[in-house]
Amino acid sequence: MATTSSAIPLTGVPFPRSEYERRQRNVLAAMASAALDALVVTAHGHLRYLSGYDGSGGYFAPFPLIMVPGRSPTFVVRQYDEQAVRSYSCIEEVVAYTHQQDFGKMCADVLRRYGLQSKRIGFELGCWNLAVADVNALQAQLPGLKIVDATRLVSSVAAVKGELELECMRDAMRMTDLAVRTFQSSLREGVTEGEMAATMGAAIGEHASNAGGEVGLSGGGTILFGERTKLPHAPPSRHPISANEPAFLEIGASKHGYSVGMVRCAVVGRHPEAESLHTLAEEVIEALVDVVKPGISAAAVDAAGREVLKRSGRKGVFRQRTGYQTGINWTERGDLSLEPESNDILQVGMTLHMPNILCSENGYLFGTGAHVLVAERGAEVLSEIPNTLFRA
Known part of the structure; x- marks a missing residue:
């Protein structure tokens, strides 16, 4: 059952309550358009977006945030994590269960109490x-429940950022730029991937400490040297870079869960194969940035990049989607994606990461990217680091 909370130091939500209420209203409006009587939110990024709590205790079982028109949201959480939910969220109605097998019954009890058992x-x-x-x-508890797939509902609302969210993303991008500049200034023959990761982390950590500790790297990033640039998403290792080898970096900083990403590559000396890939990737990114604007479809943006690849006669070097929606938890399934046949329409306030990572005949992954805000007049590039190849 719901209980009251006590004040605990260094807890709370990063935004004013009015900001969360704005987001909740927008989700309720989207629910009305989808003819839903209620919404059960369980994705951790969406929980954080709507409540402030990051959902970290939800590895145990779902922590559903139940949204019903005309009612304040209700959080159904594990009793062990209840105080954390209360301390890090703006949700006042919190209902607790104890064991994993209790989840279905407790959630059903809340829906039944609100008269939603057959809605x-x-x-x-x-x-x-x-x-x-x-x-x-x-469903076993409520056989008459009409289950509707609402995978994309919250993400479609969260795709359009408010001013407070954009401030976070700009701050995170400044830290990402610092990480990239540190990478470039520290790149030299003999340095290992792990040493580079530590150097970048220290630079970000020092700055974050001076700024109150609100910004940090989002995960470890991808830092790969030489033959290891053939490994997508591999963690940094003890492998050193040698003369005439490529270096690959994909990294992003985060503030209050709002992450931004950046792909920047370099060579120590010369590496013609990687350099040729990078030149093509730069052309693709320039075409993508030029075409991004409100009202264009995600598929049309994707097509603009693929057209450059087609004209080059090397379209086989690109083996992924063109980009994706960013913000809180950018790895969530169901987010807007720039790929063929995607009919999502870009709107002012959306932020997109477009990493153009190409694969050579010998398997090297290399390229560049852009992180943009969709503005009234087109794409606003958030980074100050040029997308050109860095040479050490």
Whole structure:
């Protein structure tokens, strides 16, 4: 049952309550358009977006945030994590369960109390942190429940950033730029990937400490040298870079969960194969930035980059999507994606990461990218670091 909370130092939410209420209103409006009687939010990034709490305790079982028109949101959480939820969220109505097998019954009790046992309820079926077993457990309690896939509902609202969110992303990009400049100034023959990661982390840590500790690197990033640039998403190792080898960096800083990404590459000496890839990637990025504007479809943006690749006669070097929506938890499934046949329409206030990472015949992954804000007149590039190849 719900209980009251006490003040605990260094807790709270990073934004004013009015900001969360604005987000919740926008989600409720989207629910109305989808003819939903309620929405059960379980994706951790979406929980953080709507409440402030990052959902970290939800590895145990879902921590659903139940949104119903005309009611304040209700959080259903594990009893062990209840105080953390209360301390790090703006949600006042918190209901607790104890064991994993209690999730379905407790969630069903809340829906039944609100008269929703046979209504149309949206679930984030395609997002992380909700398993088929969780949905089945709830359906067993409420056989008349009409389950609707609402995977993309919250992400479509969160795709358009407010001013406070954009401030976070700009701050995070300044830290990302610092990381890239540190990478470039520290790159030399013999330095290892792990040493580079430590040097970049120290630079960010020192700055974050001076700024109150609000900004940090989002994960370890991808730092790869030489033959290891053939490994997508590999962690930094003890491998050193040698003369005439490529270096690959994909990294992003984060503030209050708002992450920005950046791809920048370099060579120590010369590496014709990687340099040729980079030249092509720069052309693609320039075409993408030129075409991004409000009202264009995600598929049309993707097509603009692929057209450059097609004209080059090397379209086979690109083996992924063109880009994706960023903000809180940019790895969430269901977010806007720049790829063929995507009919999402870009709007003012959206932020997009477009990493143009190309693959050579010998398997080297190399390229550059852009992180942009969709503004009234087109794309605003958030980074101050040129997308050109750095030579050490």
